[in-house]
Amino acid sequence: MxxxxxxxxxxxxxxxxxxxxxxxxxxxxxxAATDYPTKPATLLVGFSAGGAVDQVARLVGQGLGKDLGQSFVIENRAGATGTIAAEAVARAKPDGYTLLLGTQSTMVVAPGMYPKLRFNPVKDFVPVSLVASVPLVLVVHPSLPLHTVQDVIKYAREKNGALNYASSGPGGPQHVAAELFSTMAGVQMVHVPYKGEANAIADVLGNQVPLMFSNLPTLLPYIRSGKLRAIAVSSLERAPSAPNIPTVSESGLKGFEALTWFGLYAPAGTPADIVQKLEHGVKVVAADPDTRAKMTAQGMKVEASDSASFKQYMASESVKWGDLVRKSGIKPE
Structure with a gap:
């Protein structure tokens, strides 16, 4: 006992x-979570410095640093449609100090292109906030007798599958936008991929390739100078920076939407209060007049969503573009 x-x-x-x-x-x-951040954080970008993704990341990093009182250092790890950077963040400690500025190319298109992708965009990340989006615009060389979406569709049918279009490379927003256009219009076009947007635009300007989709801010100077003719924008609503250009949706392909978007992600398992701090930080960034002016000047729509709505948006985008990639047989180079 x-x-x-x-x-x-x-x-x-x-x-x-x-x-x-x-x-x-x-x-x-x-x-520890309440005190976050107590040291500098790293914001990874899966594309080269100087591009649109990098520019958005730097604006977000500067704003988060100002709001949260610590530096957010931008680190570029370019390659494989942004998946190199995404994989690094997916494997990082979920403490809020390693984050990703991801795009639709990386997070919803790449999983269908790379069968052996070493991360799962849904299971391995917490979507913090949709940051911004940019419409694309369908342009043609002005020597072509094409002025509307219906003209382009008719022309593609007359070419019987021999109409070329340029893009910055497989799986990029220009490529998938054109494939969505082809699918919804019921036409066939030939993809001519380039190593980067600048090279693709150069050949459309030179009429080596007759048309392409590309980010509206990049093409606006050529449209305004008459070097390219704008057919339609890819957003559901007309772009404030180019209100005279109709949408593809209103031009006959109802519901057509293809955007370049940018979102902030943390590794799965990141504490909820850290996610909330980052989410709030993005909203502060989006509300800053100087930041909004810089993004708007680049033709971007500032989004700053909450985590839950971004998660829902990503889920719908994953279904939409995943189906398109499979049906179109889009493959990496």
Whole structure:
């Protein structure tokens, strides 16, 4: 009996100590999360410095740093449609100090292109906030007798599958926008991929390739100078920076939408209060007049969504573009 009493006492002491330890860990974890950030964080970008993704990341990084009181250092890890950077973030410690500025190319198109992708965009990330989006615009060389979406569709049918279009490379927004156009219009066109947007635009300007989709801000100077003719924008609503250009949707392909979008992601398992701090930080960034002016000047629509709505949006985008990639047989170079 004495032995059993001693064993029970020892057991009670062990349970009590375990509970205290667990409580201290929980309190310590909560305290650490509440104090976030206590050191500089890294914001990874899967594309080269100077491009649109990099520019958005720098604006977001500067704004988050100002709001949260720590530096957010931009690190470019370009390659494989942004998946190199995404994989690094997916494997990072979920403490809010390694983040990703991701795009639709990386997070919803690449999974269909790369069968052995070493991360899952849904399971391995917490979508923090949709940051901004940019419409694309369908342009043709002005020597062509094409002025409307219906003209382009008719021309593609007359060419019987021999109409070429340029893009910055497989799986990019220009490529998938053109494939969506072909699918919805019921026509066939030939993809001519380039290593980068600038090279593709150069050949459309030179009439080596007759048409392309590309980001509206990039093409606006050529449209305004008459070097390219705008047919339609890819957003559901007309772009404020080019209100005279109709949408593809209003021009006959109802519901057509293809955007370049940018979102902030954290590794799965990141504490909810850290996600909330980052989400709030993006909203502060989006509300800053100087930041909004810079994004708007680049033709971007500032979004700053909450985490839940961004997660829903990403889910719908994954279905839409995943189906298109499979049906169109889009493959990496």
């Amino acid at each position: 004495t032995y059993l009493h001693g064993a029970n006492s020892a057991r009670r002491r062990f349970i009590s100590a375990s509970l205290c330890t667990g409580l201290m860990v929980a309190i310590g974890g909560a305290h």
